[in-house]
Amino acid sequence: MVFVSLVASHSDIDLETVALLSAGSSGVASAVLDGTTPVSGAVVLATCNRYEVYCEAPREDDVEAARSAVIAQISRASGLTEHQVSTALATKTGADAVDHLFSVGAGLDSAVIGEREIAGQVRRALIEAQQKGTASGPLVRLFQIASRTAKEVGTRTALGGRGLSIVSVALDLAADLSPDAGWADKSVVVFGTGAYAGATMALLKERGVVDLSVYSASGRAEAFVATRGGTALDDETLTAALASADVLVGCSGGDRRILAADIAALDRAERPLVAIDLALTHDFDPAFEDLDGVDLITLESVRMAAPTEQAEALREARRIVRTAADEFEAEQRERSADAAIVALRKHTQSVLEAEVEKVRAQHGCTAAAEEVEFALRRMMRQLLHVPTVRGRELAAEGRVDEYEAALETLYGISPAAAGQPAPSVKAAPPAALAHPPVDFGQAPGAGQCRATGTNG
Structure with missing residues (x-):
């Protein structure tokens, strides 16, 4: 049995390409397990700055066929050619694939080094694969131990101890753009109802935001604010909220994009606006940058502004990850x-x-x-x-x-x-x-x- 991972992340390619690869990502794992490929299990990890597919092949000789099968399915789902997909995805096998996932889960490969959000995304990727029946026993063990290692890094090192995340760094940038006004006085509109939107809501409340609204093109805003607070917006009330907003936070990546022309047409009385776009496919028109009084913060902005963690904490975190990966590989060999x-x-x-x-x-x-x-x-x-x-x-x-x-x-x-494939963890414990x-x-x-x- 051999682990194979196909990786596209912010550190290797532009985020636009990552977004294109992610299109239709939810069905790739199921599609590649149609019985005609040598792939015996697959888990997809898709976040705001990475798209990765982890799969299991029976033997080393099957790796290339497994890779080709995954590339073909991503091509069908995304509309990109197989050549484009193949060029964009780096392939890791065996110990390299294990070490990479453990590093990702621990936040060592993130735009914000040590961020904790990615650990939750790794857990959710496994849960989704288990629910869809695509996670083989070895992949379940791989992701479970990756999550355990991430927790160990979080508790045993100072890495990420400040609670830094992509969202928190973005909010810090927004605060720097308007230092004279505190968060308690700002009106904020959040776009989306997913995990990033939830993290954003929590952080905004921690910073004292009271005037907080949520818009969802899919109509899920009411249910979202019912448990998190805030005001739900719809297509009729969105325009007025945009006119009075101080900060916009895009987390949806949906079909509805706010255009620069939409903002320019509003009567904002020269009120400054900060737009934070955390969606891969962009909730806000890139032309926001050309509008007077509007500042646009993107994922690329966050990556450039992310602080470098202490060298000693990084060394200890990498040592923990390396040890965990070596122990897992030794167990797999046995x-x-x-x-x-x-x-x-x-x-x-x-x-x-x-x-x-x-x-x-x-x-x-x-x-x-x-x-x-x-x-x-x-x-x-x-x-x-x-x-x-x-x-x-x-x-x-x-x-x-x-x-x-x-x-x-x-x-x-x-x-x-x-x-x-080895028996599943539930069927036969180690x-x-x-x-x-x-x-x-x-x-x-x-x-x-x-x-x-x-x-x-």
Whole structure:
């Protein structure tokens, strides 16, 4: 099993391209698992400044086919050509994919280093994949441990300790543009009802904003403000709110875009306006920058203004991430031997049962037969101990192929199941997977004799 991630983020390409790739992103994971591709699981992580697809391929030889399948689906969903998609997405496999996700979840790859919002987005990406049935067992473990690592970074380092986020940095920039007026005196309109809108509402209230309104083109503003406070706007009341607003915050990325002409047509009596556009697909016309009295803050502005965290905190955070990624990889390598070990045990079990049947046929359910059967099972358990331990040692060293080749050479065993996806976490927890359920230490035949009341 190999993890493959296809990554497009603010650090590599422009946000416009990220937005185009994200179009229709919700259906990519399901589409790529149509049974015609080598992809056995997929999770999509789409945020305001990144679009990433994590998938599972059976073997290294399947990586390119898996990548091509994902690219084809993104192309269909976004309308971009496969060449454009392929050029925009960087491919990471194996340990590189693991390390990247752990770094992303911990906020080390964010525009605002150490931001905590991304950890929640990683959790939500997994939940959505589980709800849609696209997350395989290994991917579930990968994302769960990524979230656990992010929490560890947050609690053990000073990184992000100031509560910095994309939203908070944007609001700091807005405050710097009008230093003479406090937030309590500002009228703010928020566009959108998603996670970023919720984070924005919370931060605005912390800063003392009282006059707070929410607009949603999809009509969800009423339900949104019912639990968060504020005033819900609709198409009829939006114009008046825009005319009296001091700050606009765009978090929706919907079809409705506020044009520069819409603002220019309002009677604002030379009232200054700050527009914060946090939506990938832009809630506000870029031409806002050309309007007198209007300042436009974009995601690019936030990235340029984001403070650099302390070097020591960054080093400690990266050490935690690296350690977690190494431990996860070591565990995955050990798991790679499970199928081969199970194949060996099944082979041995079949040989053992054949011999036990011969003993039963010759001696029946006698005490002597039970003793022979028990001795055979105990001997088989002892014989399997060293090959099992050695299999896990070789897997930890990344040499499971040698182990499988040895089984095929010595016993004619071809553990085809080794290339299949591991059982899901719910179906079989790690402790169970580490010890395949084959027990040679008891004698079922003897128990059967006593249960049936035959001579024994």
